[in-house]
Amino acid sequence: MSATSRTKVAIIGSGNIGTDLMIKVLRTAQHLEMGAMVGIDPASDGLARARDLGVPTVHDGVDGLVAMPGFEDIEIVFDATSAKAHHHNAALLEPLGKRLIDLTPAAIGPYVIPAVNIDRHLDAPNVNMVTCGGQATIPVVAAISQVVPVAYAEIIASIASKSAGPGTRANIDEFTETTSAAIVEVGGAQSGKAIIILNPAEPPLMMRDTVLALVQAPNEATRRAIRASIEAIVGTVASYVPGYRLVQDVQITAIPDDQPVRTLIPGGGERPTHQVSVFLEVTGAGHYLPAYAGNLDIMTSAALQVAERIAARNHDRAALA
Incomplete structure (x- = not known):
């Protein structure tokens, strides 16, 4: 897959989980490309790192994401905020056709554990990564x-x-x-x-x-x-x-x-x-x-697996169309 055919993603939440996930997308993803890093604190370390890495940033939350140039090109949105915030974010983004991968315990969509059921819910508009x-x-x-x-x-x-x-x-x-x-x-x-x-x-x-x-x-x-x-x-x-x-x-x-x-x-x-x-x-x-934060690693690695599988499958479907 060429770089131009990669699926653009956005991450909402510039805290520990969102920042770790952004770095994984940039370093290890085969089918994904960072389209935006979204936070609510312009001085957060996550947004600062995103800017340093050349990732477009938004500091006024999901509303700013929707208003940013190029939003229409983003296909998958990871939500790494909180369960309460995810309800608001999902209500805004799902009607706009964005696929949501929820790293909060909001549990709006079906539960996905890659080792158990990764292929079962790939068509769901919102999948939940449990905890x-x-x-x-x-x-x-x-x-x-x-x-x-x-x-x-x-x-x-x-x-x-x-x-x-x-x-x-x-x-x-x-x-x-x-x-x-x-x-x-x-x-x-x-x-x-x-x-x-x-x-x-x-x-x-x-x-x-x-x-x-x-x-x-x-x-x-x-x-x-x-x-x-x-x-x-x-x-x-x-x-x-x-x-x-x-x-x-x-x-x-x-x-x-x-x-x-x-x-x-x-x-x-x-x-x-x-x-x-x-x-x-x-x-x-x-x-x-550091390495003690295995809880970040397993959550972001699982979410990345799901996004990669969705992106690869969508690319294969487009190639056959």
Whole structure:
């Protein structure tokens, strides 16, 4: 694909996530071209970096984006603002025919986890990238669900406090709600729960994610299949997030008879026999913040995967027309 046939994109939100995504588009994208970086603070570091890199900038939000010269050439808009702001942005941009990739937990559009369902919603006008914790853990829940039903899945995402900007902090409630819903809808669990921890440790710690799943795994053959499925999908995620890895072997342990696990499972059903425990780490690529900010890296890498797939498919369709 030639540079002239690249799909122009805009990024709304000049904070940590938006800036990291802009650098990824400029350095690594095969089918995308930066058309605009949009913020609301003309003095923000993200807008300053965009200007230094020759990217057109807008400092008066989505309204300024719509009014800027060349707006009609932008096909895909990434929203890296907040869940509340995304509702306003989507209402303005969707009627204008722009494809939206939502990096907030607003959850207006269908949930997309590239390792699980990247091709399922490519025609949707607005796709939701869930959350950083969801991108890291839901593939594992889905991998377990491919082998046995998951009665309950719980994920804990621990990120460095320094990597969480104002938008992330404003979205804590939406993080838990959206991730919990996606554990069920995309991961396939009967019920799910999400917890996020902003760790203030110095020096900052790498992003760590834990998945706990309750399943029926009565024999060793089933347990081997669960481990193999998890290891395969970890490899798939690592193909677009190189810093993503298991930090230890998958643990599958019998649930003691006196453990009240039924309280976690709405509607009852057969009591799970085993708990699957998966421990993950995400090391960031360091495109904007240092390597501890794996939460930025997995979110922006996932969004980039979706945009690249949309752009490549649209180009192929145009070539065949």
